Amino acid sequence: MPALKRFLLLLTLLLLAPFTSADEHQVSLVAHPDVDIRSLTRDTTRAIFAMRQRTWPDGQAVRVFVLPNNHAVHGRFTKERLAVYPHQLQLAWDRMVFSGTGQAPNRVSSQSEMLERIAATPGALGYLEREYLDDRIQVISME
Amino acid sequence: MIESKLFRWSSRCSPLLIALALGAPVAAAEEGPLDTLQMHGFLSQALVITDRNDFFGPSSSGSGSLQYTEIGANASLRPHQDFLVAAQVLSRRAGGDGSDARPVLDYGVIDYQLHSSQERTLGLQAGRFKNPFGFYNQTRDVAFTRPSILLPQSIYFDRTRSLGLSADGGSVYAEERLASGTLRVKAGVGRPTTRGLEDQLFSAGMGVNVDGSTSYIGQILYEHGNGHFTAALSAADVNLDLSSRFGNGELNFQPWILSLQYDQENWALTGEYAIRNVSLSGDIRQSDTTGESWYVQYTRRFHPDWQWLVRYDSLVTDRSDRSGSAYQAQGLGPSHTRFADDITMGLQWRVTPRVLLAAEYHHIDGTGWLPLQDNSDPSETKRRWNMVLFQLSLRF
Numbered sequence: 206m207p208a209l210k211r212f213l214l215l216l217t218l219l220l221l222a223p224f225t226s227a228d229e230h231q232v233s234l235v236a237h238p239d240v241d242i243r244s245l246t247r248d249t250t251r252a253i254f255a256m257r258q259r260t261w262p263d264g265q266a267v268r269v270f271v272l273p274n275n276h277a278v279h280g281r282f283t284k285e286r287l288a289v290y291p292h293q294l295q296l297a298w299d300r301m302v303f304s305g306t307g308q309a310p311n312r313v314s315s316q317s318e319m320l321e322r323i324a325a326t327p328g329a330l331g332y333l334e335r336e337y338l339d340d341r342i343q344v345i346s347m348e
Numbered sequence: 349m350i351e352s353k354l355f356r357w358s359s360r361c362s363p364l365l366i367a368l369a370l371g372a373p374v375a376a377a378e379e380g381p382l383d384t385l386q387m388h389g390f391l392s393q394a395l396v397i398t399d400r401n402d403f404f405g406p407s408s409s410g411s412g413s414l415q416y417t418e419i420g421a422n423a424s425l426r427p428h429q430d431f432l433v434a435a436q437v438l439s440r441r442a443g444g445d446g447s448d449a450r451p452v453l454d455y456g457v458i459d460y461q462l463h464s465s466q467e468r469t470l471g472l473q474a475g476r477f478k479n480p481f482g483f484y485n486q487t488r489d490v491a492f493t494r495p496s497i498l499l500p501q502s503i504y505f506d507r508t509r510s511l512g513l514s515a516d517g518g519s520v521y522a523e524e525r526l527a528s529g530t531l532r533v534k535a536g537v538g539r540p541t542t543r544g545l546e547d548q549l550f551s552a553g554m555g556v557n558v559d560g561s562t563s564y565i566g567q568i569l570y571e572h573g574n575g576h577f578t579a580a581l582s583a584a585d586v587n588l589d590l591s592s593r594f595g596n597g598e599l600n601f602q603p604w605i606l607s608l609q610y611d612q613e614n615w616a617l618t619g620e621y622a623i624r625n626v627s628l629s630g631d632i633r634q635s636d637t638t639g640e641s642w643y644v645q646y647t648r649r650f651h652p653d654w655q656w657l658v659r660y661d662s663l664v665t666d667r668s669d670r671s672g673s674a675y676q677a678q679g680l681g682p683s684h685t686r687f688a689d690d691i692t693m694g695l696q697w698r699v700t701p702r703v704l705l706a707a708e709y710h711h712i713d714g715t716g717w718l719p720l721q722d723n724s725d726p727s728e729t730k731r732r733w734n735m736v737l738f739q740l741s742l743r744f
Contacts, residue, residue: 246525252523257469259429260430264464302386302388309388
């Protein structure tokens with residue numbers, strides 16, 4: 206019986222988990238405060254993170270920041286917000302970098318470094334979990 | 349105080365000088381174009397072992413051949429938000445002479461993106477560019493972008509690889525984001541680079557000189573949804589001028605490639621079909637052959653860092669003589685030199701993001717894409733042969 210109870214408790218937690226954590230763990234698209242664009246379409250966001258589009262829609266140069274491929278937040282951002290897999294993005298970057306058609310994004314190792322770099326780099330675009338947001342950066346909404 | 353001022357002056361001054369040297373607008377220097385400087389590189393070393401026939405060096409004797417090495421380094425810079433300057437130097441040896449490994453300019457382009465909005469991107473490239481040919485040609489020498497150690501040789505043949513490799517000229521590209529997916533078009537005109545083609549196309553004693561002449565290449569690619577389904581059509585019209593003591597001639601190479609890929613999180617199914625016409629006219633030799641190639645490949649990622657692959661790859665040099673029997677009857681060589689069917693099984697392990705280990709096995713019926721430089725006498729080649737390859741690749 207205790208085993209069944211534990212199982213039911215675990216099941217309840219698993220079922221509730223997506224609802225309780227959805228808000229605080231939602232990965233937001235964030236940018237340097239000098240960026241005038243307030244929202245991006247998902248296709249444009251994907252093109253920018255795939256490094257195929259090099260400017261914001263108003264012409265400002267965009268500087269893309271990403272976490273390592275095996276970072277859980279990177280995985281969630283690419284899958285949930287961009288609807289692509291980390292290995293697809295990596296291959297897209299490699300194909301640009303090694304054919305002279307584009308550049309690789311800037312790598313950061315943690316979300317706190319992401320925050321610092323985005324706050325300090327004009328035109329910067331990246332992503333952060335809600336708990337890392339502060340007033341030195343702005344959130345970009347995705348249509 | 350003086351020191352720090354000097355330091356600040358020099359650190360501001362150098363990007364400015366470089367920007368000026370590159371002909372970029374001075375205003376861009378204030379944003380620090382050197383901040384956008386990137387350098388990347390790769391190094392791959394393979395061991396090739398065959399039971400019969402030689403591939404990339406003396407692979408059938410002793411403990412195999414280590415003569416398959418690829419080393420490359422590139423740099424890119426955005427001197428202005430709309431400009432990208434990029435160049436790569438490549439040293440590659442695949443059998444042959446050690447001097448083949450001398451570094452060459454693989455590509456060197458100035459890219460200008462003249463339009464970029466939410467819906468579309470439009471750009472121009474000038475310089476030496478890699479031909480957008482099938483899924484893999486543009487980065488064919490970079491192990492990290494290949495699903496296997498050897499690309500399917502029926503389409504990405506290394507035997508006469510320069511035929512479709514790169515060109516010196518200009519190209520335009522456009523990307524259109526539609527409701528259902530993304531459409532990308534690229535078209536270029538230029539003179540093909542002919543590196544090594546003299547010895548690859550003709551036997552060494554003939555002394556034929558090969559020069560690139562005006563050629564065209566184009567690709568249209570459609571990515572449905574999030575890139576889970578991709579379809580592409582590539583075409584080229586490659587022209588070469590031939591000259592020798594027997595007279596002059598022309599070679600025309602017209603390939604069409606249809607490429608399809610279905611890519612899921614843990615597996616991908618890829619297929620490409622190519623039909624290509626090679627015609628020789630003039631004094632040296634006259635011929636007109638249409639060849640056919642296709643492959644189907646399944647890759648499975650069974651762990652985030654591990655992937656296996658199985659592939660069937662088929663080449664027919666002349667569609668009107670699929671078995672090569674007419675070729676043999678004319679006394680031109682063994683029939684098995686006119687086709688190749690290759691069953692491949694491979695394994696890749698990404699030890700770290702910068703280290704890749706790979707192994708693969710090929711069982712091949714036919715020698716249609718076997719490099720001539722490794723097997724100077726086609727009549728001595730064997731029809732059925734096996735090959736095992738191991739490769740270590742590093743990147744930075």
